[in-house]
Amino acid sequence: MTLRPFHLAFPVHDIAAARAFYGGLLGCPEGRSAESWVDFDLYGHQIVAHLAPERDGRAADAAHSPVDGHDVPVPHFGVVLGWEEWHALAGRLSEAGVRFGIAPHIRFPDQPGEQATMFFRDPSGNALEFKAFRDPARLFATS
Numbered sequence: 001m002t003l004r005p006f007h008l009a010f011p012v013h014d015i016a017a018a019r020a021f022y023g024g025l026l027g028c029p030e031g032r033s034a035e036s037w038v039d040f041d042l043y044g045h046q047i048v049a050h051l052a053p054e055r056d057g058r059a060a061d062a063a064h065s066p067v068d069g070h071d072v073p074v075p076h077f078g079v080v081l082g083w084e085e086w087h088a089l090a091g092r093l094s095e096a097g098v099r100f101g102i103a104p105h106i107r108f109p110d111q112p113g114e115q116a117t118m119f120f121r122d123p124s125g126n127a128l129e130f131k132a133f134r135d136p137a138r139l140f141a142t143s
Contacts, residue, residue, distance in 0.1 A: 005045045008077055009037075010126050011052035017123040018049040025096060026089075043079045052124075068107045073119060076127035080139065086116050086132030093120065101127065112141035 012018040015038060022028045022040045028047075031039030036051040064071035081089065090104040102119035117131040133139055 007046045007048070009048040009050055010077070012049040012122070012124040012126070013051075013053060014123065015049065015051055021122050022047070022049065025093070025098070043081070045079065047077075070102050072129075073101060073121075073127035076119065076129050078129040078131065080136075081130060081132045082136075083116065083132045083134060086130060089130060090116070090118055093118070107131075112138055112143055114138070 015036070019030065019038060022042070023030050026042070028040035028042050031041060031046070033039060038049050040047050040049065063074045065074050066072070093100075094104070098120050100118055100120050102117070104116065104118040106114065107117050108114050113133075114135075115131050115133050117129060119127060119129050121127050
């Protein structure tokens with residue numbers, strides 16, 4: 001099966017701040033844009049920041065779900081990266097002073113779903129998770 005890119009549209013309170021965060025900090029190439037929206041290439045996936053001025057940069061609704069001792073923000077989005085790529089991104093974000101909601105760590109150690117994960121928010125409060133599996137073949141493993 002060929003993995004197809006997903007498309008995700010999400011609200012932002014400031015297009016310039018979205019460009020700085022997604023394009024600058026995360027390194028996502030910019031695609032098409034207009035005054036009120038901008039496309040980004042997030043590791044081969046199309047995400048679109050849509051201007052919603054009522055989003056003032058505060059975190060979205062504080063819904064959370066308990067996972068492995070952490071309160072995971074819901075909703076959230078992100079990408080499953082390669083192991084080394086994830087560690088490089090975690091280091092870059094830490095050096096840039098990103099405030100993590102859930103700091104980079106290894107979840108489910110020595111279990112089928114062992115993964116590196118981290119959560120943080122964009123300037124409009126959208127929650128992002130980036131993760132990596134030590135064994136990518138275990139992405140959907142249950143045992």
